[in-house]
Amino acid sequence: DIQMTQSPSSLSASVGDRVTITCRASQGISSNLAWFQQKPGTAPKSLIYAASTLGGGVPSKFSGSGSGTDFTLTISSLQPEDFATYYCQQYSTFPWTFGQGTTVEIK
Amino acid sequence: EVQLLESGGGLVQPGGSLRLSCAASGFTFSTYGMTWVRQAPGKGLEWVSLISGSGAGTYYADSVQGRFTISRDNSKNTLYLQMNSLRAEDTAIYYCAKKKGVGYYPPDHWGQGTLVTVSS
Numbered sequence: 001d002i003q004m005t006q007s008p009s010s011l012s013a014s015v016g017d018r019v020t021i022t023c024r025a026s027q028g029i030s031s032n033l034a035w036f037q038q039k040p041g042t043a044p045k046s047l048i049y050a051a052s053t054l055g056g057g058v059p060s061k062f063s064g065s066g067s068g069t070d071f072t073l074t075i076s077s078l079q080p081e082d083f084a085t086y087y088c089q090q091y092s093t094f095p096w097t098f099g100q101g102t103t104v105e106i107k
Numbered sequence: 108e109v110q111l112l113e114s115g116g117g118l119v120q121p122g123g124s125l126r127l128s129c130a131a132s133g134f135t136f137s138t139y140g141m142t143w144v145r146q147a148p149g150k151g152l153e154w155v156s157l158i159s160g161s162g163a164g165t166y167y168a169d170s171v172q173g174r175f176t177i178s179r180d181n182s183k184n185t186l187y188l189q190m191n192s193l194r195a196e197d198t199a200i201y202y203c204a205k206k207k208g209v210g211y212y213p214p215d216h217w218g219q220g221t222l223v224t225v226s227s
Contacts, residue, residue, distance in 0.1 A: 001169075034213035036152070043202055043217040044144075044152065055215060087152050091213045094166045096142075096154040 006099035012107040023071040023088035032092035109133040109216040116221030129186040129203030137181040140206035145199035193225045
């Protein structure tokens, strides 16, 4: 199985900060990587697919990059509604696997 | 508008069975693969199973292989997950999700989830 490792596991940031989350795959997955946002008590929301393509309705403050084994999610200017947990997921090979999540908290 | 509505969760004893359903609307159901993802209390997301649009292809996580069966009824726009031999570690919120497209695509729409609790 492909293991997905996110870093950091959590971070504290202020409104307006630029935030970067890293996701590493244990083997190459081309660009078959997605990012999801989840707020407490709600279902995940799809943000990015194909490593860098924004999903419908996702604001441009979110961006993704990478291919192969190393990927990043960047939030250009953190807003109060962005405080949440973010997950990466590879869909290159079954079983699909998720990273352990990165919780973005208010500083 | 895509809508996914899960049902069928509840409290079940270890070793018991449960069938989850996911009613879909707002898209051509038979075109898209569908998947189940679960989340144990306070934990991260875990992929469970996926079925192709036609139903011919099915895939499972090792943790549920042989115990869970994914299926779909395209005439009813409904996805199912039959869960047998349930264990305490199967306790989770179960989400159904629609694949974004045919081929290499992740989920793009999610249901609100249904809670399964396995306990005596």
